[in-house]
Amino acid sequence: MDLDRSIIDVFSDACAKFGDRPAFTCLGHTLSISDIDKLSGRFASYLQNHTSLKPGDRIAVQLPNVLQYPVVVFGALRAGLVVVNTNPLYTRRELKHQLNDSGAKALVVLANIADTASQVIEETGVEQVIVSEIADLHSPIKRTLINSVAKYVKKMVPEFSFGNQVNFRDAMxxxxxxxxxxVKRTPEDIAVLQYTGGTTGVAKGAMLTNRNLVANMEQVREALGESIKEGEETYIAPLPLYHIYAFTIHCMSLFSxxxxxxxxxNPRDIPAFVKTLKGLRFTGFVxxxxxxxxxxRNPDFAELDFSRLHTTASGGMALTRxxxxxxxxxxxxxxTxxxxxxxxxxxxxxxxxxAVQLGTVGKPVPATEVKVIDENGNDLPNNTPGELCVRGPQVMKGYWQREEATAETIDSEGWLRTGDMAVIQDDGYIKIVDRKKDMIIVSGFNVYPNEIEDVVSAHDxxxxxxxxxIPDEKSGEIVKIFVVxxxxxxxxxxxxxYCRDNLTAYKVPKQVEFRDDLPKTNVGKILRRELRDEELKKIEALENA
Structure with missing residues (x-):
């Protein structure tokens, strides 16, 4: 495992070796690895020659899964900048916080969502806004057609205005x-500021270095082994590239x-998603x-060609049996x-x-140590639930400008406390019991939401x-289940x-609420926190009535 390379070293090697191979396809248009090389070089040139940005400055990238994303990110990294991955669904408050917290001096944003940024940009230190339309890297005729339909027919582009705006195509x-x-960057230089979801307070920027990301790329490739054959794979990428999971898989492991x-x-548009997959003989799905x-649930999905599909990777939330x-x-x-x-x-x-073990998250990837600890920080034996701790070359440098939060998360020996409750089995497989903060305590017994959800979801x-x-005078808490x-x-x-037949008595839900849908993050992870906050507000209202 070579950890002395930067992301751009990896990028350059891939361009030299696989230039003619397709790299990314979106809305029917494909860019080869050579195309990404050429186009990202143009964007790097714009940043170096037409802005005041210097190596180490931060550039926020607020793009969904469009072809501009890899071009912009690799271009920014080639110019020596730090990429601040920015969620397109951010509210004004969230976006303003991230731009100011990161000290971003530039923002690349899709026109469809630019109105949010336009309302806060003057309250930030952003000096340059680069606005792209969805099909800016397509052929001229298709670009005009797709962008016009999005803007004038589907009304997908709201009004916005920036005083420091340049169009992406003009920049290119x-x-x-x-x-x-x-720009030559060292392995210890920060490459990406990846903000956490802020579920335990204000969102923090995880400082991911070149070494962190290159190490994890190597770890994933080694762990997957023959599942990634050079130049032979076609993977479906519905998870957003600005999410670090998809970034590492698609922009690092697969590109390299x-x-x-x-x-x-837009993976939420399931009919359009399935239509995109028709005729594709894809080999991997993330x-x-x-x-x-x-x-x-889509009837057309079962009719797709799965004959070459050999890898389906799941992450981001618990996979039910x-x-x-x-x-x-x-x-x-x-x-997997x-x-x-x-x-x-x-x-x-x-x-x-x-050797998949359903109900587990597998074994640590190479060069990774794991352990579980109790509330006092003492190591626990195998098969005993405790907080999972991780040590390895992929562990972040720390939280951006938050030394105290970093010290609370990473100890002097390099162990990172994940906040997740886990069991390490004798065979080395890890079972995530639940998020520490999501654990339900019923009459002194620990109840893990993942287990309840796994059982309930198995009902036909x-x-x-x-x-x-939710709070209960008698037992401290009781289990409430929300069901679609x-x-x-x-x-x-x-x-x-059904739950009584499959769960110990104290784990059986005492309340059931049926809903048409459940609140989710932009990547489809169910937001238990929102449901819990709703319930607490109901209880508070009743108490004050």
Whole structure:
């Protein structure tokens, strides 16, 4: 494992070796690795010759899965900048915080979502805004057609205005007139500021270095082994590239091996998603539990060509047994669940394709140590639940400008406390019991929402479920389950009876609420926190009535 290379060293090697191979496809248009090399060089030239940005400055990138994303990110890195991955769904408050906290001096944003940034940009230190339209890297005729339909027919582009705005295509034209120079960065230099979701307070920027990201790329490649053959793979990319999981898989591991990623800009539009997959003989699929469920409910999905599909990777949220089994039955491909977090670049463990253990997140990837500890920081033996700790070259440098938060998370020996409760089995496989903060305590017994959700989701009349704990005078907390029905005939009584047959008494939900859908993050992860906050507000209102 060579950890002395920068991301641009890896990029340059891939361009030299696999230039003619397809790299990214979106909305029917494909860019080869050579195309990405040429176009990212133009963008780097624009940054170096037409802005005041210097190596080490931060540039925020607020783009969904479109072809501009890899061009902009690799261009920024080639210019020596630090990429601040920015969620396109951010509210004004969230975006303002991230731009100011990171000290971003530039922002690249899609026109469709630029109105949010336009309302806060003057309250930030951003000096330059580069605005792109969805099909800016397509051929002229197709570009005009797609961009016009988005703007004038579908009304997808709201009004916005920036005083410091340049259009992406104009920037690329300017950059094409002068050469750029790849800036040499060391392995310890920060490459990406990846902000956490802020579920435990204000969002923090995880400082991911070149070494962190290159190490995790190497770890993933080694762990997947023959699952990634150089220049032969076509992977479907519905998870957003600005999320570190998808970034590491598609922009690092797959790009570095000359492989092809098909970008899905809006995976929530399941019919359009399935239509994109028709006729494709894809070999890999990277997703998560709710997305797998959504696809399998679409009648056309089962008719796709799965003959070459050999890898389905799941991460971001717990994979339920029922979903995994149905996916395997429908596609013929086993789902390999892994585990990671923003602070670990992100992959910590993976299930080996040849020895998947459902219900676990596999074994640590190479050069990674794991242990579990109790509340006092003492190491615990195998098969005992405790907080999972991780040490390895993929562990972040720390939180941006937050020394105290860094010290609370990473100890003097380099162990990172994940905040996740886990069991390490004798065979080395890791089982995530739950997020520490999501754990429900019923009469002194620990109840893990993942287990409840796994059982409930296996009911043939349930599409998906989320479990939370709500206050109870008698037992401290009780379990409440939120359920989206697959069959309208399902009743609360039937579901609770089913839970009684499959769960210990104190784990059985005392309350059931049926909903049309559940709140989710932009990557489809169910937000238990929102459900819990709703319940607490209801309780508070009743107490004050």
């Amino acid at each position: 034209n300017l950059g094409g007139k002068q050469p750029h120079s790849d 091996t000359g492989n092809h990623s098909v970008l899905i800009p 997703g998560l539990n709710t997305l797998f469920n959504g696809l399998m 029922d979903t995994a089994k149905r996916w395997e039955e429908m596609t013929g491909c086993v789902v 669940e892994g585990y990671g977090m923003t602070e670990t670049s992100p992959v910590v463990s993976l299930n080996p394709a040849e 009349k349930v599409t998906e479920a989320a479990a939370i704990g 029905k697959a069959d309208d005939a399902l009743t609360e009584e039937e579901l609770i009876a």
